[in-house]
Structures are given as structure tokens and as C-alpha cells.
Amino acid sequence: MRVVFAPDKFAGTLTAPEAASAMATGWAGRAPDDELVQVPMSDGGPGFVDVLHVALGGELHAVTAPDPYGEPVPAAVLRVGDTAYIESAQTVGLHLTPADDRKPERGTTSGLGEVLSHALDTGVSRIVVGLGGSATNDAGAGLLAALGATAEGGPLDQGPAGLASVTSVDFDAARSRLEGVALVLASDVDNPLLGINGATKIYGPQKGLAEERLVTVDGWLQGFADATDRKVATQKGAGAAGGLGFALLLLGGTRESGVSLVAEAVGLPQKVQGSDLVVTGEGAFDFSSRSGKVPYGVAEVAAEYLVPCIALAGQVLVGSREMRALGVESAYSLVDLVGEERALGAPAEALAELATRTARTWSR
Secondary structure, three states, X not given: OEEEEOOOOEOXXXXXXXXXXXXXXXXXXXXXXXEEEEOOOOOOOOOHHHHHHHHHOOEEXXXXXXXXXXXXXXXXXXXXXXXXXXXXXXXXXXXHOOHHHOOOOOOOOHHHHHHHHHHHHOOOOEEEEEEOOEOOOOOOHHHHHHOOOEEEOOOOOOOHHHHHHOOEEEOHHHHHHOXXXXXXXXXXXXXXXXXXOOHHHHHOHXXXXXXXXXXXXXXXXXXXXXXXXXXXXXXXXXXXXXXXXXXXXXOOOEEEEHHXXXXXXXXXXXXXXXXXXXXXXXXXXXXXXXXXXXXXHHHHHHHHOOOOEEEEEEEEOOOHHHHHHOOOOEEEEHHHHHOHHHHHHOHHHHHHHHHHHHHHHHOO
């Protein structure tokens, strides 16, 4: 029996490669004769560069850049041939700041702009930016400033609060930097920049924006969109990563599904074809997984080749009907098996144990 393991990260506990390894180790304990194939996945969020480096090799360029509040953090540019891959979460990720010390009204994406500038300096013809897991909500204005864009009326690199008085933006220098380079947004969401389904309303609270501040901050982004291009603000993915999608679209970028892009890059369809079972997973498997998340994307690939797909997750928060709507035959919860304390304290061992038990049902 051939089994493909294609999980996302388990946020806060396991990277995607670690999760795939734990699943395969546990499965082998029950079914040592099965052929086990590990294909760690990402939707463009945290772990994007690591997953692609594991699958594609390439050359990693170490970079130091400021986080949303100016503190230096390590980042990397992965160069594979004429393509560079960078990851927004490395410089603007939510995980970089403790929950009680988040200041999203002044957090800036300047650091990611510096990493993008470094990628340009490597002489590539295509740059793919993984978007997701951000702590910022500045519509990518800081990134634009780092690439040379200038504004009238207010600063671009002081977070959304700085955008309140911006009246116009000059993109000439930033667009000149990108001349001849294809820019791709690997996005895990399709929200527009503004309004009830926009970046601020949907994702602002998890970044620390108080409910009573959402309208004000969204208003600042509306003004910024009016000063640049309101039509671009309505495009799918403009609201990704606190509006980083908007900035990259303004620079001529095109959007692709993060899951689909990674699946193609790591050869997931070829590895699923001819297999007997696909095992995916993530930290919390819920109905939001349908919005461009790894389990849904992996299940779609499995369905294309008529291969059943199951999920191992930290928590399973959907019923059987919703699960099947996501293309997943069954899902198994780590917390239900070993309890929350052990799932967090020894996640790799616990996930391996869950895989061993699951193999009893699914391995022939």
C-alpha cells in the first residue's frame, strides 16, 4: 500500500516537515511494509520557504530585516533557478510578537520590502511571495516605501495610522525596481482590502485590533486606496496578509492559490497518482479550511485521482457532513486521543501515536 503524507504545519508545535515525518514514523510502526511518501505542504503562510526548500533544494540567502516594530529578525530568500521565494511571515508574522504586546495600528511591512529588495538584487526573473500569518494591517504601504515609493501628506512606513493623511503616492521608483521581473502572490485568502469582508474586519481582531477601532482603521485603508487605486482594492487577495496583497497587486503582481502553487512545485499530483491513500492535516481542522487551506487543497488533488483522503489534526472542529464537503473521508483529533497537555508538550510523539492508531483502520 502506498500512502502519501501531505500536511501543513501544526501552528506553534510542528513545522510541516516535522508533521509529515511524525505521521510517517507512526504509520510505519503499524504498517512497516507500506510505501510511505512525505510531501510537506504550505498555503503561503508560515513555513512556505522551508517547505519549498525541502522539496526543491536551491540556495538560501540569509537576510536580516526589521519586524513590524523595527526589531531585527532573520529571514531568507530561497533561489531556485531564476525564481526567488520569500515568505511574509518571516518578517511580519503574528508569531513575532506576544499577544499582549501587539500594536497593529503602527506595525509596518517595511521589513518584507527589504527582503523583496534583496531578492531583486539576486538577479532573478520571477519572485513568489508567500502571504499569510501576518501581524500587520498597513495595506503593504511599508513594503512600497522600502522599494522606493514616496507619498504626499503622510508616511508610508509608520503602519496604518500613518496613512490617515496620505493624499497621493508615487510608485515610479518601486515599479522601476521590478521592471522585467514577474511578481507572484501566493495567497491563502481571497478577501478584498476593504469593507465587511476586508483585511481589517476579518483579520484585524486576531492581530490585536479592538472592535471599536475596526471602522477607523478600515477608513485609513480606504483613504490609502483612494490615493492609489480603489479598483485594485476590490480584487481577490488584495486583503491577504493585512493588505500586502494590495501592495503587490499595485506593483503589477498576479495572484495564485498558495496551496496550488506549492502542490505544483513539490510535485504533489504526480506523487498522489497511483497511491492508495492521502493523509493531510493541520493544527485545527475546521470549515475555514475550505478558504485556501492545505487540507482542502490536498483533498482536491486526491479527488482528481480518485484517491481517498483523511486528515490528522490537533483539533477536529467539523462534523462528518462538513468534512466530506471538504473532500476528507475521516479526520482524527490529536487532542481527543492524548489530551491537550500532551499534544502541546510532546507533539511529534503524540502525532506519531495518532498515525499508528489510524493505520489500524486504513492500512491493508
